[in-house]
Amino acid sequence: xxxTMQKTKPFSFFFTFLFTLFxxxxxxxxxxxxxxxxxxxxxxxxxxxIVAALDDGHDxxxxxALERLIEYNPLDLQAVVENxxxxxxxxxxxxxxxxxDIDVCRWAAGALTKGxxxxxxRSQEFRRRSGxxxxxxxxxxxxxxxxxxxxxxxxxDEIPVELTVEANPTLLISVNKIESDETMASLLVNNAFFAxxxxxxxxxxxxxxxxxxxxxxxxxxxSLPETALTNPDSDxxxxxxxxxxxxxxxxxxxxxxxxxxxxxxxxxxRIAKEESLVQELAKTPEINHPKIYADYGIWTETVSSxxxxxxxxxxxxxxxxxxxxxxxxxxxAHLVAK
Numbered sequence: 302x303x304x305t306m307q308k309t310k311p312f313s314f315f316f317t318f319l320f321t322l323f324x325x326x327x328x329x330x331x332x333x334x335x336x337x338x339x340x341x342x343x344x345x346x347x348x349x350x351i352v353a354a355l356d357d358g359h360d361x362x363x364x365x366a367l368e369r370l371i372e373y374n375p376l377d378l379q380a381v382v383e384n385x386x387x388x389x390x391x392x393x394x395x396x397x398x399x400x401x402d403i404d405v406c407r408w409a410a411g412a413l414t415k416g417x418x419x420x421x422x423r424s425q426e427f428r429r430r431s432g433x434x435x436x437x438x439x440x441x442x443x444x445x446x447x448x449x450x451x452x453x454x455x456x457x458d459e460i461p462v463e464l465t466v467e468a469n470p471t472l473l474i475s476v477n478k479i480e481s482d483e484t485m486a487s488l489l490v491n492n493a494f495f496a497x498x499x500x501x502x503x504x505x506x507x508x509x510x511x512x513x514x515x516x517x518x519x520x521x522x523x524s525l526p527e528t529a530l531t532n533p534d535s536d537x538x539x540x541x542x543x544x545x546x547x548x549x550x551x552x553x554x555x556x557x558x559x560x561x562x563x564x565x566x567x568x569x570x571r572i573a574k575e576e577s578l579v580q581e582l583a584k585t586p587e588i589n590h591p592k593i594y595a596d597y598g599i600w601t602e603t604v605s606s607x608x609x610x611x612x613x614x615x616x617x618x619x620x621x622x623x624x625x626x627x628x629x630x631x632x633x634a635h636l637v638a639k
Contacts, residue, residue, distance in 0.1 A: 348388075351370050355392070363395065363405050364408060367395075368408060370388070371408065389618070392409040393621075406625060406637070407626070417623040417624075417626045418627070419451060419630050420595055420597075426461065427462065428547075444477060445476075447474070447636065448550070448567050449472075449475060449520075449636070450567050451463070451600060451631035451633075452631060462568040462570045463569050464570055464571075464572055465569055465570070465571050465599065466572060466573070466602060467571070467601070468527060469525040469527045470605065471605040472569070472601070473604060473608060474550055475518075491514065492511060492513060493510070493513055493550060494511065494553065495509050497525065497547075499544075500544065500546065502547065506546065525539055538571075543570075543571070543573075546569050547566065550564060551564035578599075581593050588610060588619065588620065590606050591603050591607040603627065607624060
């Protein structure tokens with residue numbers, strides 16, 4: 302901030318201060334009711350000030366403008382502004398600007414869409430806490446990884462069992478490189494392994510080796526098969542309805558000491574797909590499927606369907622906004638750029 306002020310001429314800085322003060326006065330609308338304040342009605346002069354502030358060189362000015370912008374009803378904006386898409390494009394540009402503060406990105410996402418927020422079901426099973434654990438092996442100095450699971454506080458340091466409606470869902474791990482030594486990383490971090498066990502840990506349902514080449518940093522998708530490879534002729538689904546499973550992801554970079562490798566784990570339960578969910582998915586565009594899953598509290602399909610949309614439509618501003626809002630709603634905002 303100090304460097305920015307040093308590069309700014311005194312007159313320019315004074316003008317920015319006056320402009321911010323003037324914008325504040327323009328956007329300060331009198332309240333009518335403390336209990337149920339009505340949505341403010343936008344005026345063209347106010348919107349012009351907001352649009353100008355979105356191009357300001359200071360993040361706090363952008364942030365203030367976005368906060369005011371999101372207060373307006375979209376229909377009211379359309380009635381005042383000749384080209385609403387112009388404002389939406391401004392917000393979309395902020396999402397793609399790596400130099401702006403993360404809070405500005407979040408509010409820009411909110412300006413583009415109401416946002417995708419995961420709504421957890423009230424009745425939920427709990428298991429012992431899951432998450433990434435680092436051992437003593439050299440991998441821990443090279444990489445870290447985070448399972449894409451809601452990081453929300455619960456009693457006794459436990460997390461809920463996440464739900465799926467699919468027999469073969471896709472699980473996701475964010476893997477990040479810490480050390481910059483490419484040679485060392487290539488020698489030690491080549492593959493990971495994944496295992497799916499039953500609830501009592503009596504039986505391995507599925508296990509596989511996963512190549513990490515060209516996936517660090519990034520998201521590792523683990524797409525489960527339709528049936529267990531140990532018995533491919535079985536007519537049973539890999540995940541059975543109303544059963545809970547424990548999965549395990551690890552990187553055995555030291556073949557002589559498997560007790561020290563870094564790993565992550567989680568719990569997943571398959572539930573029956575409600576008819577109302579089937580109907581809503583059928584009549585709703587695919588781009589809004591993640592929101593439907595989120596409304597039903599189905600985390601696994603919420604995040605996996607959104608990841609597939611991001612891969613298919615990398616330049617879609619709504620999908621990018623949904624990604625930011627979803628991760629922020631479950632304590633994973635630090636993974637937004639992944």
